Amino acid sequence: MSEMLIKNAFVIDPLNGINGEVMDIAIRDGKIVEAVGDAAEVIDARRNLTLPGGVDSHTHICGTKVNFGRYMSPEDMRAGRTPRRGHMHATSGYSVPTTYGNSYRYSAMGYTTLLEGAMAPLEARHTHEEFSYTPLQDTMANALFDGNWSVLEAVRDGDTKRVAAVIAWVLSAVKGFAVKLTNPGGTEAWGWGENVDCIQKPIANFEVSPAEIIRTIVEANELLHLPHSVHLHCNNLGKPGNYTCTMGTFGLIPDLNKKRQTLYATHVQYHAYGGSGWNDFCSKSEPIANMVNMRPQIAIDMGQVMFGKTTTMTADGPMEFNLYRLHHDKWSNHDVELETGSGIIPVLYRRKNLVNSVMWAIGLELALLVDDPWRCLLTTDNPNGAPFVRYPEIIALLMSKRYREEELATVHPDTEHRVPLPAIDRELDWHDIAVMTRAAQAKALGIVDIGKGHLAPGADADVAIYPIRVDETDPSVDYRRVIDAFSRTEYTIKRGRVVCRSGECVVDGNNTTIWVKPKVSPEYDMGKDPDFIRKFDRYYTVRMRNYPVQDEYLKRNLCIETEAEL
Amino acid sequence: MMRVTLAVKPRKKPLLPIEAECIVPKTFLSGEAVYVWRGNKELPLDEVFSVTIEGTADRTEDVEIFISGDTSRIKRIGEYLDAGRIVIEGDIGMHCGNFMSGGTIEIGGDADGWLGREMRGGTIICRGNAADYCAAGYRGGRKGMTGGKVEVFGNTGDFLAEHLAGGTVIVHGDAGDMAGIEMHSGSLTIEGSCSRPCGNMAGGTCVVHGTAHEMLPTFRKIGPTTLEGMPFTSFTGDIANRGKGNLIVRDYTYMD
Numbered sequence: 001m002s003e004m005l006i007k008n009a010f011v012i013d014p015l016n017g018i019n020g021e022v023m024d025i026a027i028r029d030g031k032i033v034e035a036v037g038d039a040a041e042v043i044d045a046r047r048n049l050t051l052p053g054g055v056d057s058h059t060h061i062c063g064t065k066v067n068f069g070r071y072m073s074p075e076d077m078r079a080g081r082t083p084r085r086g087h088m089h090a091t092s093g094y095s096v097p098t099t100y101g102n103s104y105r106y107s108a109m110g111y112t113t114l115l116e117g118a119m120a121p122l123e124a125r126h127t128h129e130e131f132s133y134t135p136l137q138d139t140m141a142n143a144l145f146d147g148n149w150s151v152l153e154a155v156r157d158g159d160t161k162r163v164a165a166v167i168a169w170v171l172s173a174v175k176g177f178a179v180k181l182t183n184p185g186g187t188e189a190w191g192w193g194e195n196v197d198c199i200q201k202p203i204a205n206f207e208v209s210p211a212e213i214i215r216t217i218v219e220a221n222e223l224l225h226l227p228h229s230v231h232l233h234c235n236n237l238g239k240p241g242n243y244t245c246t247m248g249t250f251g252l253i254p255d256l257n258k259k260r261q262t263l264y265a266t267h268v269q270y271h272a273y274g275g276s277g278w279n280d281f282c283s284k285s286e287p288i289a290n291m292v293n294m295r296p297q298i299a300i301d302m303g304q305v306m307f308g309k310t311t312t313m314t315a316d317g318p319m320e321f322n323l324y325r326l327h328h329d330k331w332s333n334h335d336v337e338l339e340t341g342s343g344i345i346p347v348l349y350r351r352k353n354l355v356n357s358v359m360w361a362i363g364l365e366l367a368l369l370v371d372d373p374w375r376c377l378l379t380t381d382n383p384n385g386a387p388f389v390r391y392p393e394i395i396a397l398l399m400s401k402r403y404r405e406e407e408l409a410t411v412h413p414d415t416e417h418r419v420p421l422p423a424i425d426r427e428l429d430w431h432d433i434a435v436m437t438r439a440a441q442a443k444a445l446g447i448v449d450i451g452k453g454h455l456a457p458g459a460d461a462d463v464a465i466y467p468i469r470v471d472e473t474d475p476s477v478d479y480r481r482v483i484d485a486f487s488r489t490e491y492t493i494k495r496g497r498v499v500c501r502s503g504e505c506v507v508d509g510n511n512t513t514i515w516v517k518p519k520v521s522p523e524y525d526m527g528k529d530p531d532f533i534r535k536f537d538r539y540y541t542v543r544m545r546n547y548p549v550q551d552e553y554l555k556r557n558l559c560i561e562t563e564a565e566l
Numbered sequence: 567m568m569r570v571t572l573a574v575k576p577r578k579k580p581l582l583p584i585e586a587e588c589i590v591p592k593t594f595l596s597g598e599a600v601y602v603w604r605g606n607k608e609l610p611l612d613e614v615f616s617v618t619i620e621g622t623a624d625r626t627e628d629v630e631i632f633i634s635g636d637t638s639r640i641k642r643i644g645e646y647l648d649a650g651r652i653v654i655e656g657d658i659g660m661h662c663g664n665f666m667s668g669g670t671i672e673i674g675g676d677a678d679g680w681l682g683r684e685m686r687g688g689t690i691i692c693r694g695n696a697a698d699y700c701a702a703g704y705r706g707g708r709k710g711m712t713g714g715k716v717e718v719f720g721n722t723g724d725f726l727a728e729h730l731a732g733g734t735v736i737v738h739g740d741a742g743d744m745a746g747i748e749m750h751s752g753s754l755t756i757e758g759s760c761s762r763p764c765g766n767m768a769g770g771t772c773v774v775h776g777t778a779h780e781m782l783p784t785f786r787k788i789g790p791t792t793l794e795g796m797p798f799t800s801f802t803g804d805i806a807n808r809g810k811g812n813l814i815v816r817d818y819t820y821m822d
Contacts, residue, residue, distance in 0.1 A: 075706035328808075329708075 003028050003040035004496060006463065009050035010470055012431055014439035015454035019431050020470060022047055027461040030496035034457050043491060043498070045465050051434050052455050053112030053462025053494065055441035058231070058266050058301050059382040060313055061102045062116050062130035062139070064123045065334070065342045069096040069311045069383075072332050073346050076311065088505050095310040095346075095383040099133040103509070105389055107136040107500040110464025110489040113452050115445060116141040117231070117266065117381070118182060118315050120336040121148075122542070124174035128513065128553040135509030136492075136499050138452075138460075138558075140445075142231050143176030144315050144340040145217065147188030150526075150535060152206040155216045161524065161566055164220035168518040168564060169526035171226075173548035175515040175557070178228035178445075179221055182315035183235050184213040187341045195318035196235055198245040199252075210235050215252050218263060222256045224518040225562040227446025229257065229299075231264045234271045237319045243284035246271040247291055255297035260446055267303025267381040268292075269363035281355055282418040283362045289369035292376070299444045300370070301377040304363035304394050305356065306386030307349045314384065317341040338539055349386070354418075357411035361419040367398055367436070368426045377444065378436040392486035395437070398428040399475035399482060427476050447514065450558065461496040464489050513557040524566040567630065568623035570594050572615040574635030583659060584614060587642040591629035591650030591669070594619065626650045626669075638678070644671045647688060660697075663690050666714070676720065680704075685733065687714040695720035698742070703729030711735070711752065727754045730770060746772045749811060767804050767811035778818040785813055 006025040011018050026036040060066050070077065070093065079094035080101065091101035106114065114134070119127045119141040131139045145151050145167060154162035167179055185203040186196040196203060199210040214232065221230045234249050236242040246268065253263045265271070274284040292298050314320060317333055320343025324331035332344040349356040363385065370376035378395070382388035396403055401424075408415065408422060416422050428436075442453020451460035468485035475482045492500035499507050526532045527544070536544040572589070585603040588611070593600055600611040611617060615633075623629050626649040633643070638657035647666035654662075657675035667686040676694035682701045690701075700722045703710030710729030721739035731750040740758035749767040756763075759776030764785070773793065785803035791814065792798065801813040 073706055075704070075708075078704075 002030075002496060003036040004043065004461075004493075005036050005040045006043045006045050006050065006465070006493075008047050009045035009465065010047045011050045011455065012434040013052060013455045014431060014435045015052075015443070015448060016456045018455075025050070025455060025463060027493075027496045030461050031451070032455055032457050032459045032461050043465075045490075047469055047471075048490060049430065049466045049468050049470050049485070051110065051464050051466070052438045052442075052453050052459070053464055053492070054106075054110045055113040055115075055438050055445065055447075055453050056106070056111055056379065056382070056388065057115050057264070057377055057441040057445050058117045058379045059114055059388060060117055060384070061114060061382070062099060062134060063119050063127035063141070065118070065120075065313050065315070065344065066096055067126065067130070068332055068334070069313050069344050070098075072330055072344060073311055076309075076346070086504065086506065087508050095387050096313075099130050100135075103134045103136045104500075104505050107492050107494075107505055108488050108503040109389070109391060109486065110466065110492050111137060112462035112464070112492070112494050113138045113442070113447070115139075115177065118180050119143050119174070119176060120315070120340050120342070121170050121174040121176065122336050122339055122540075122547070124176065124549050125553055128175060128549055131511065131513050132553075132555055135511050136494060136505060138512045138514060140177035140514040141175075142178045142180035142228075143171055143174055144180050144182060144336075145170070146181045146184045146186075146213070146315065147191070147338075147340045149338040149539070150532060151217070152185075152188065152208055152213070155213050156206050156208045158216075160216050160219050161223065163216050164223040164564065164566055165520055165524040165526050165529075166532070167217070167220055168224055168520050168524070168566070169532075171515075172517040175513065175549050175554055177515055178226060178231055179217060180231045180233070180315075181214065181217060182233040182340065183237065183319065184217075184232075185210040186235055187315055187317055190318040190321075190341055191335055199235055199248055211249075211252055214249060218253060218256070222262070223566060224564045226516055226518065227449075227560055227562070228444070229261050229264050229446075231266060233266050233314070233316060237267075237270045237314075237316055238273070238323065240273050240275040240277050240281045243272050243274055243288055246288060250291050250295060250298055253295070253297050255295075257297075260443060261299040261375065262297040263299070264444055265298060265300045267379070267384065268300040268366055269303040269305060269359060269385065272362050272366065278355060281358060283358055283365060283420060285362045285365035285369055286420055289366055292370050293372070296375070299375040299377065299440070300366065301379040301381070302363045302367050302394075303379060303381040303385050304367075305349055305359040306380065306390040306393065307351050307356065307360065308386065308390075309346070309348050310383045310386055311344065311346045312384045313342065313344040315340045315342045317343040319343070320345055323347070337541060338535070351411045354412040354414050357415040358418050360411065361408075361415060361421040364394075364397055364404065365419065365421050365424065367428070368424045369420075373428065373432040373435040374440040374443065376436065377441050378433075389487075391437070392483045395433050395486050396475070396479040396482045399433065400477070400479040401425060401427055402476055403479040430470055430475070450514070450560065461493060463491070463493040465491040465493075510556060513554050514560065515554070515557060516560045516562060518562045518564040520564045520566040524564075567621050567628050568594065569620045570629065570631045571618040571620075572611075572631065572633045574615055574633070574637055574640070575613075577614075577636070580636055581639060583639045583641050585641050586614075587645040589631065589633070589643045589652070590645065590647050591626045591631060591652070592648070594631070595623060595626055595629055638675075644669075647671065657694065663688075666690075677718075679723070681718075682711065682714070682716045684709075685711045685714045685716065687733075689714060690716045692716075692718045692720070695739070696722045698723035699725045699728060700737075701727045701730065701733075701735045703748075709750070710748075721758065726756075726760070727752075730754060740776065746770075763815075764811060764813050765804060766807045766809065767813070768807060768809040769811050771812040772814070773798075774813075774815040776816060778813075778815040780821045781815070781818040783820065
C-alpha cells in the first residue's frame, strides 16, 4: 500500500465544481481517497495551481503515419536532442520526436492521458508497439473508418446496424478506442485520384455521399454506446470557403446522447475558412462558433496553428497532395488497402505569410467565440498545427489580450482586415483553461467514469502541480509567467507516484492502454458473417484470423465493455 | 601568435575513429582541459596526441594548429571553426570543417566524407582527393553550404556540393555522380569531368570544364558560349523542378 498526501494545493477541478480552493489531496494505491494515514509521503504544493492530469483528446504521437514522418524528416531529428539522464532515455526530434521524447515532454507539461487521433486498423500493431514505449501517459487510439469498404457498403444499403456491427468487430479486433472519420469518402475517392467537394455528391464505386456516411456512422456509434462520440475531420480541409461545408456537416448531427456530445469535430480551425481563393482568404470563425453555440451536440477542438516548423500528417491524402502542390517540398502518400490512406508533408508556418497569419488567428477566435469552454478544447492537432510543446503559449494567448495584440503586431499587416480577432476582448480565466485542457477533454472522450480528468475520491491519481500562484498572478499582464508555469510542472503525478519533477522524469513509467469492446448479439458478430469473411479472403493481404491485434501487444490495459443495441 | 602542434601518437587500433570536435583554435585560447571521444570513452587530448603549445595569443585569429601523423580516422576536426587556421599534414577523417563560419583549414592529403558540410564561411583547401558529400548539406536538410570557399586539388566523390546555397566550390580533378544536385545558388566549378550534374537544381551556376557524362534530359539547351576563350555549351534547368540554374559544360553526353 502506497500513500501520498498533497498539502496546500490550490485546486481547480471543474468536473467537481471546485474553482480555486486550497485543500489537501489524499492518494492511496493510485487512486484519490478521502484521507490517508500519518505515514503517507507528503508533498507540499505551497498553494501552487493544482489541476487534474492533462488530457489530450487529439494528438498524433504513435503509429505508422507518425513514424513515417520521422523517416521523412531526418533533419527534424537534429533538433530537440537530449542525452540519456537518470531514468530518461536519449531523445531527439522536434515536430515528430521519438516516442520517449513525446512522453517526457508531455509529462513535463503535466499531461497524463493521450489519444492518438488516427490509427489505420490494418496497421494497429505498430501503434500499440509505440504505445508501450510512451510510458508516462495512458493511451488510446481512434480507429479510422472513413473509407472502410464494409462500412461504405452497409451505408449504401442503409443498414445502420450492420455499420455498427462492423465498427464493433474492428474496434475490438484492433483494440481501438473510438471511431475516427477523416474526410469521409474523400480518402477512398483519392485511391482513384479523386476527392469529394463538400458533402452531398456521392463517391464513385459506392454511390454514397459524405453526408450519408457521417449521419449513418453517428447513429451506429450511439447504437454501440461507445464512450466517445464520432471523431470527425470534416471534408474539404484547408480550402478557402470551406466553412459552408463545415456548417452543413454540423447541421446534419442530431442530439443523441445526454451525457456527452454526439459529434467531436476536430481541428475546426482548418475548416473555418472564407473567401473563394487564396487571394481573398479570410476567417469565418464567427458563423462556425455561432453554430457550435447553438448546437450542444457538437464539441470541437481548435487545431491551433503556431508559427514555426512542423510536420503535417493526416489520413486525408488528397488534402496533403494539394498542400504539396503549394509548397513543393517533400511529400509522402500511403494507401491502406480497404480502409483509408494518408499523406505527410513538412511545413513552415510563417508570420510574414498572410494565409498562415489568418490561420493562426482563426484557432484563437474559435476558442474565444465559443461561449462554453466545455465544447471547445485546446489542441494543435499535434503536430499538424504545431508541436504540442506550444500549448503553454496558446494558453497564454487565450488568457491575455495584451499578448495577442503584441503577437498581432508581428504578423502579416493585412491580417487584421480579414479576421475578427483584434475586436475580441475576452480573456479566459484559470477555470476555463482547466476545462479546455483536462475536464472537458475527459468528458468529451467519455473517460470521466474510469477516473480521468478530475480529482474526486475514486478517480485516478493523475495530478499536475504548476509552479504558479493564481492569487498572485494576473495572466493578462504576466503572460510570460503563465507560459513558463505551464511548460514545466513542479510535480506531475501519475497513478499516485511522482513521474516528473521540474521537467525531469524520475521513473521508467508504465502506461495503460484503454480500449473498447462493444458486446453484440451473435447474429451481429461479423467474425462469423460469411460476406465479411469473403471480403477478407478476396481483398485483404492478410487473413481474417491474422488481423486482430494479439493480447501480447497490450501490456497493462483497460477494456471498456459496452452493451450494444444489436 | 600561438602555435599548437598535435602529433598523433601510434595507436593500437588505428581504425577506431576518434571524434575531436574540440580541435578548433578557440579551445586552446581558453586553456581548459581538452577531451576527445573514442567510442563511448572520453580521453584527454594528450592520450591521443603529443601536444606542444608555443607562444600566446589574445585573439582566435592568431592561433594556428598543426596536426601530423595518421589522422585519417580522426573526425570532426574544425567543427564550428570561426577564426584561426588549422593545417593537417596528411589525410583527414569525416566531417572536417562542419558548420565552419570563418578561418582556414588546409589539408595536405585526402579528406574523407562530408568535408565542409553545411559550411557558412571561411576557406577549406584540400590538396588531395575528397570523398563523397564534399561541401554538401546533411540528411533531409534543404540548405547545404551557404558561404565560404572549398577548393579540392584532387578528385571528389559523389554528391559534391549537394544542396549548395551559397559560396564557392572548386574541384580541380573529376567529380563523381550527382555533383551539384539540388543546388539553389552559389557557384560550383569542376575542372575535370563528372556525371549527371545538377539534378533538380533551382539556381546558381555550375561549370564543368571536362565532360558531363549522362547529362540529364531535363536541362534546356541555350546554345554555345565561350569561357576564357574556350567553347562551352550552356544549359538552363532543372526544368523538372521549375529551376533556373545555369549549367555550362565543355562537353556532354547523354545516356545511351
